[in-house]
Amino acid sequence: MTSQTTIDKAPPPQDPAPAPAKGLRGHPWLTLFSVAIGVMMVALDGTIVAIANPAIQKDLGASLADVQWITNGYLLALAVALITAGKLGDRFGHRQTFLIGIAGFAVASGAIGLSSEISLVIAFRVLQGLFGALLMPAALGLLRATFPAEKLNMAIGIWGMVIGASTAGGPIVGGLLVEHVSWQSVFFINVPVGIVALAFGLVILKDHRAQNAPRSFDIPGIVLLSGAMFAIVWGIIKAGEWGWDSPSTWAWLGASVVLFAVFAVWETKVKEPLIPLAMFRSVPLSAGVVLMVLMAIAFMGGLFFVTFFLQGVHGMSPVDSGLHLLPLTGMMIVSSPLAGVLITKFGPRVPLVGGMVATAAAMFGMTTLTAGTSTLMMSLWFGLLGLGLAPVMVGATEVIVGNAPMELSGVAGGLQQAAMQVGGALGTAVLGAIMSSKVSADFAGNWKEAGIPIPADPKLEEAAEFASVPAKELAKAGLEPPVIEKIGAVIHDTFVSGMHLAFTVAGVVAVVAALVATLTKRGENADAAAGGAHI
Secondary structure (H helix, E strand, O other): OHHHHHHHHOOOOOOOOOOOOOOOOOOHHHHHHHHHHHHHHHHHHHHHHHHHHHHHHHHHOOOHHHHHHHHHHHHHHHHHHHHHHHHHHHHHOHHHHHHHHHHHHHHHHHHHHHOOOHHHHHHHHHHHHHHHHHHHHHHHHHHHHHOOHHHHHHHHHHHHHHHHHHHHHHHHHHHHHHHHOOOHHHHHOHHHHHHHHHHHHHHHOOOOOOOOOOOOOOHHHHHHHHHHHHHHHHHHHHHHHHOOOOHHHHHHHHHHHHHHHHHHHHHOOOOOOOOOHHHHHOHHHHHHHHHHHHHHHHHHHHHHHHHHHHHHHOOOOHHHHHHHOHHHHHHHHHHHHHHHHHHHHHOOHHHHHHHHHHHHHHHHHHHHOOOOOOHHHHHHHHHHHHHHHHHHHHHHHHHHHHOOOHHHHHHHHHHHHHHHHHHHHHHHHHHHHHHHHHHHHHHHHHHHHHOOOOOOOHHHHHHHOOOOOOHHHHHHOOOOHHHHHHHHHHHHHHHHHHHHHHHHHHHHHHHHHHHHHOOOOOOHHHHHHHOOOOO
């Protein structure tokens, strides 16, 4: 197959290097600006909705499970469809899939804002995820095809900066909109942004199709991979409800392993596979995928607890907690383009290793956070985390996309995003389980040591998992303020001890990721396009 030949022998790609653009259409930096608007919309939506969930629950009378599915439905659709969406871009052109994704995402967002039932909100969130899946790999495919090799890392650096800033800025924007407008505005804001992105895309984006792009679809491969991705993400999501020792959890995870195995066998038989397995003969590409998963486990899993720590233990509002994460956002904004420059000059290996070491140091540093930790100390660890994550997001993306053949750039982009989504879900679920077990182990002892004159309530143990003190409910039950204060201290102390263990595990994962990063190198196809030697 063409893809196997390209990877096994690594000849220069048959697609010519991008020609200098004349006028607006196809201009590299305007292309970056155009795709950044769309990517910002999707990345922002990943975290902005979390702030709106309580208001949605109250307004629509939703259950806790319903509210969880507002996020989980989006995550599932995104994770399942990303690689297939990348294939669609490779086949029909990344410009077309990007524009369809923009339009569909904006329409689905408007439909959510107009929904009066929680079932409709969840359904349109799934639709949002499907259209969002079209956007992300198409954006990378457009950048790969538009930018010359010597400037690609800088472009990906800015692209990563937009994703990081949007993800981290979601709680701030969401808090402002929910507090001062309505929860519907969190979704309505995507409509004008989508219109602007669509207008820029129609004028600026140029269609790029690789000469060797496959002309047929591997339908059985799509079904098998989608089923495998659904099974693993579903199993991870439901593990929090079923428990990690539940037969149901392991049945779904086992089903994902079986489906992945059948998919792998099928891909060796079909003429034009969805994912040519020869891609993974590239050690740097495989290492980049594993690195992206590990990075997301540490980052998404760790960040999940930070918001509860700030709002629960320190009593901050959603807006204030978002503002306290500005050092994280700011460092990602500043260091992402710089990471692109360093990676272009020195290759990705050293920045990736250094980034994961800094991430590990930040995670271990956050094991010192307590109710008395100052804003300055918190800012130090959050800033170090942003500094470490930036080169990893930029470098791992370059390693995965750059080591794939040009005709599979969309698939590689989908693979990169899918790895991040699976890693994020895995990090939240696994670290959440570790946190929960630690809380269960410590709560009764902490309650006894505090000398509280009433038996420990299991509901208060559940509250400790979220650092939430139900002060009003305790007061209504007739408890005196000093007793309520002691209960609050137990809840916070128990949460913090569980959070510390979760951060320790996240730090260990980051150390493993640093070791994996030593296997990465610059994409061979990017080197060939630049006329450089293979590393």
